[in-house]
Amino acid sequence: MNSSINKKNSIIFTIFCMVFLVFAFLSVRPASAATSTVRGSAWMGGVYQYVYFDCLDDVSGDRLDVLGNLAGSGIYLPPEDVFHFFATPCFGFTHHVSIDSSNRFSGSAWNYKLDLITFDATTTPPDAYAFNGPAYGNCPTCTLGNNCLACYNPATQKVYGYMRVISDGTWIKLNSTSTIPVALQDWDLNNSVLAGHNILQGDFIGTAGSNLGDLSFNCESEGGSSGNCAARSYKAYISNLQIGHLTAPNWDVYQACHGSARGAILRWYKKSGQQTAYEVVVNDVNSFSTSTGSYVCWSGKKYSAIANQYNLPNSDPNCANLQYNHKYYWWVRLFDENDVPTGWYQYDSNSILDTDQNSDGNAYTFSTYRHEFPSPYFTWTPAEVLVSATTTFTNTSSYYTDSGPVTPQPNCIGPNCLATWSTTDVGAFISATNSPTSTNIIFLHATGTSVTLQVRDSEFYTCSTSTTLYINYGLPIWREVKAE
Numbered sequence: 046m047n048s049s050i051n052k053k054n055s056i057i058f059t060i061f062c063m064v065f066l067v068f069a070f071l072s073v074r075p076a077s078a079a080t081s082t083v084r085g086s087a088w089m090g091g092v093y094q095y096v097y098f099d100c101l102d103d104v105s106g107d108r109l110d111v112l113g114n115l116a117g118s119g120i121y122l123p124p125e126d127v128f129h130f131f132a133t134p135c136f137g138f139t140h141h142v143s144i145d146s147s148n149r150f151s152g153s154a155w156n157y158k159l160d161l162i163t164f165d166a167t168t169t170p171p172d173a174y175a176f177n178g179p180a181y182g183n184c185p186t187c188t189l190g191n192n193c194l195a196c197y198n199p200a201t202q203k204v205y206g207y208m209r210v211i212s213d214g215t216w217i218k219l220n221s222t223s224t225i226p227v228a229l230q231d232w233d234l235n236n237s238v239l240a241g242h243n244i245l246q247g248d249f250i251g252t253a254g255s256n257l258g259d260l261s262f263n264c265e266s267e268g269g270s271s272g273n274c275a276a277r278s279y280k281a282y283i284s285n286l287q288i289g290h291l292t293a294p295n296w297d298v299y300q301a302c303h304g305s306a307r308g309a310i311l312r313w314y315k316k317s318g319q320q321t322a323y324e325v326v327v328n329d330v331n332s333f334s335t336s337t338g339s340y341v342c343w344s345g346k347k348y349s350a351i352a353n354q355y356n357l358p359n360s361d362p363n364c365a366n367l368q369y370n371h372k373y374y375w376w377v378r379l380f381d382e383n384d385v386p387t388g389w390y391q392y393d394s395n396s397i398l399d400t401d402q403n404s405d406g407n408a409y410t411f412s413t414y415r416h417e418f419p420s421p422y423f424t425w426t427p428a429e430v431l432v433s434a435t436t437t438f439t440n441t442s443s444y445y446t447d448s449g450p451v452t453p454q455p456n457c458i459g460p461n462c463l464a465t466w467s468t469t470d471v472g473a474f475i476s477a478t479n480s481p482t483s484t485n486i487i488f489l490h491a492t493g494t495s496v497t498l499q500v501r502d503s504e505f506y507t508c509s510t511s512t513t514l515y516i517n518y519g520l521p522i523w524r525e526v527k528a529e
Contacts, residue, residue: 079146079285079287079387079388080143080144080145080146080285081143081144081247081283081285081287081317082099082141082142082143082283082284082285083098083099083141083142083143083144083150083152083281083282083283083284084098084099084101084102084281084282084283084284085097085098085099085102085249085279085280085281085282085284086098086102086104086279086280086281087154087253087260087261087262087279087281088260088261088264088267088277088279089156089257089258089259089260089261090258090259091258092158093156093158093159093257093258094156094157094158095156095157095279096154096155096156096159096162096260097154097155097156098141098142098154098281099140099141099142099284100134100135100138100139100140100141100155101134101135102134103134103135103138103155140152140153140154140155140161141153142154142164144197144283147185148184148185148196148197148198148199149185149187149191149193149195149196149197150164150193150194150195150196150197150204150206151164151165151192151193152164152165153165153211154208159210159212159213159215159257160210160211160212161210161211161212162208162209162210162211162217163194163208163209163211164193164194164195164208165192165194166187166188166189166191166192166193166194167189167209168189168209168214169189170194170206170207170209170216171207171216171218174187174188176196176205176206176220181198181201181203181205182198182200182201183198183199183200184196184197184198184203184205187206193206194206194207194208194209195207195208195219197229199231201228202228202229202230202231202236202238203220203226203227203228203229204219204220204226204227204228204229204249204251205219205220206219206220207219208253208260210257215255215256215257216255217253217254217255217257217260218253218254218255219251219253221252221253221254221259223254224251224252224253224254224259225239225250225251225252225266226251226252227249227250227251227252227253227262228249228250228251229247229248229249229283230244230245230246230247230248230249230250231246231289231316232246232288232289232290232314232315232316233289233290233314234246238250238251239263239265239266242265242266243265244263244265245282246289246314246315246316246317247282247283247284247287247316247317247318248263248280248281248282249262249263249280249281249282250262250263250265250266250280251263251266252266252267261273261279262280262281263279263280263281264276264277264278264279264280265280282317283316283317283318284317284318285317285318285381286315286317286318286319286320286379286380286381286387287315287316287317287318287387288313288314288315288316288377288379288387288390289314289315289316289317290313290314290316290394291311291312291313291314291375291377291390291392291393291394292311292312292313292392292394292399293309293310293311293312293373293375293392293395293399293411294308294309294310294311294399294400294401294411294412294413295309295310295311295312295354295399295400296308296309296310296400296401296413296414297400298418298506298507298508301414301417301418301506301508302418302508302509305358305417306369306413306414306416306417306418306450306506307358307366307367307368307369307413307414308356308357308358308367309356309357309367309373309411309413310354310355310356310357311325311327311354311355311356311357311375311377311392312353312354313353313354313377313379313390314353315353315379318379318381319350319381319382320349320350320351320352320379320380320381321348321349321350321380321381321382321384322346322347322348322349322379322380322384323344323346323347323349323352323355323377323378323379323380324343324344324345324346324347324377324378324379324380324386325342325343325344325355325375325376325377326340326342326343326344326375326376326377326389327340327341327342327343327357327364327373327374327375328340328341328373328374328375329341329368329371329372329373329374330374331374331409333376333389333391340363341364341365341367341373342357342361342363342364342365343363343364344361344363344364345361345363346380355377367413368413369413369414369415369416369447369450370412370413370414370415370416370447370450371412371413372405372407372410372411372412372413373410373411373412373413374391374392374409374410375391375392375411376389376390376391376392377389377390377392378390391409392409392410392411393408393409394408395407395408395409395410395411396408399411401413401414414506415447415450415504416445416446416447416449416450416451416504416506417445417450417451417453418445418502418506418507418508419442419443419444419445419457419462419500419501419502419506419507419508420442420443420444420453420508421440421442421457421498421499421500421508421509421510422440422441422442422443422498422510423438423439423440423441423442423496423498423510423512424438424439424441425437425438425439425496425514426439429517430488430514430515430516430517431488431516431517431518431519432488432489432490432491432516432517432518432519433487433488433489433519434487434488434519435485435486435487436485436486436487436488437483437484437485438466438483438484438485438486438496438498439482439483440457440458440464440480440481440482440483440498440500441455442457442462442464442498442500443455443457444457444461444462444500444502445502457481457500457502458481458482459481460503461502461503462481462500462501462502462503463479463481463500463501464479464480464481464482464498464499464500465478465479465498465499465500465501466478466479466480466484466486466496466497466498467496467497467499468486468488468494468495468496468497469494469495470488470489470490470492470494470516471489471490472489473486473487473488473489473490473494474486474487474489488514488516490516491516491517491518492515492516493513493514493515493516494513494514494515494516495511495512495513495514496511496512496513496514497509497510497511498510498511
């Protein structure tokens, strides 16, 4: 009997472990593996009015308690929205629209006259999937076989393909050439889909075309660049919180020269939704954990709606200093307005364009510098610098090595360092521009002049220092002449 119970408990424990591992795997995921939930409404006007992308947004009632509902004046509500009776959202009637991890649309929107408007493919669209062509870049391929009528291209932030009214077969073209095509603002607000307007990450803009009339996805883009939100406010948008882009180490030469070479700035960009807090984990092996002793740095939960970076080093108690010549993995998750976390997003996009130039060839890591950068310094004689006189500048810089990454080595000359001298005095004579030890400069102008020494070590780590000298004319030489 006990054997049977122990066997049953063992099976239950095994199943629990398997479920836990599956959950852990799913909750730690790369930034691209997320489904986007489309919410809000679009405007068709005329007798059709609003098209709703989720049953949670349907206006089929629940307006009797809204001020102005019975007046019909449109002061508090647009005229078409007044005097609605109560209906529980999604009760007995559900519809949703989403974009999967491959950027393909699915599901159905709804309009009170047209009924369901689908993104699912039951018949070939009018252009026979011409939007699958190479002109549309990275938009995923749509076919009847994968039940796809529309897709999103993150490279262009544009939407391609069709919606279809199920009841009468009317096609609504999303990338209409006669209107502002439908687009989705991604993480990069520097690449705005509608400049000069209040477009947030996850907002759609643009107008789809059909023989029933245009369907506007955002009041900001209705009627071209003028917008129409004062008269009627609406937009379609991605509601769930997602991260669109992670970068590291974002630690450039200036920061390495003027601080420490072991720093990093871990940045993320919100793709959609609302952020209220964030959490970051850093490790030197590709193993995610927040257990004590199993990470290099764990930020803990930090409340901020606007933060999009985490700086290393810092004073957080669970963060050790980074090491020299080391590679690191990192993860981030955000918390939405309901304090619900996203999954963990892992950094996976290091490239030659990053400040570490992907030195280890691993897209999942960022790397720290091998050692500190050289410390340029110079002296000059004589102390008083005069026009047309020779001034000698001596290189007294120090440098660092792999064996002593924080220990300054004197005599930054020869194969260890390359020194370059320059000045802002146009036309000044420099005896040796690339002299590692010293150079002579003859200045031509009496003014404030900058002299710069740039030092580059054997790892091509380069820093410079500048000093402004106030150059004077020499006093005239007086010679007494006897009167005749």
